[in-house]
């Protein structure tokens with residue numbers, strides 16, 4: 001049996017659940033993200049970036065808990081979580 005495949009499936013299921021649960025119960029939603037991260041860590045899987053906050057484990061939902069803006073000075077897109085954590089994504093130049 002392919003353990004990594006099952007783990008990956010569990011992670012994505014948990015992230016989907018976290019997204020659905022956010023409006024009803026944000027604490028439970030954060031717990032789901034935490035579990036997904038733990039599974040990913042255990043099996044050394046890569047979870048997609050930009051899906052949750054590393055600091056408070058909140059799943060990102062636009063218009064709910066995250067705002068994005070571009071910074072010309074830093075040449076990056078900044079995502080600000082409700083907890084105050086800011087993520088920087090540099091803009092690639094061609």
Ligand SMILES: [Zn+2]
Nearest residue numbers: 053056081083
């Ligand atoms: Zn956060």
